[in-house]
Amino acid sequence: MLKCTPLLIGLSLSACAVQEKLTLGVEDPCTSLQNIVADYNSGFSSYRGKASTFQSITVFRAKEQIISGHCEIWEWANEDSAYMCSSTAPNEDVAKAMYDKSIDSVARCIGNTWTQEAEAERIRDGEAAGVATRFSAQEAGKPGIAVHRVDYRRDNSVYIYIGPTSRRDHF
Incomplete structure (x- = not known):
């Protein structure tokens, strides 16, 4: 019998079906998130594993x-780097639940030195493509954090982005 366990980044769902594929990869997700944010200025060098190189990334x-x-x-040719996690949902309702839980988890983990911005619509190729909630640090030199719920051409997914604020809306 599969046991549903609440997970960081919105993986606590009312139905267990998706959790068969998604599991927590760390023991303490808040500490991991804080450590990943702290490694931003090194391009997340402490967290880089096997690489796949493409033309500009x-x-x-x-x-x-x-x-x-x-x-x-992801490291782009200009050496900007971002840490991203993504998860596909089977439908819009599950994606919404994952998104809402992700926002709550990120906000709780990063603390009150960050500002949570109002949810904003995502646009891709001139079409509505879901929503995003962004977090900005009050301290200079910190990355931007964004939680995206993608609803675009039958794709329902949730992304967590940690990286340059200039890129947090472009994936």
């Missing part, structure tokens, strides 16, 4: 996975 498997098997570090 290198994608590293994250050594520490908040969501087991679903986190990567």
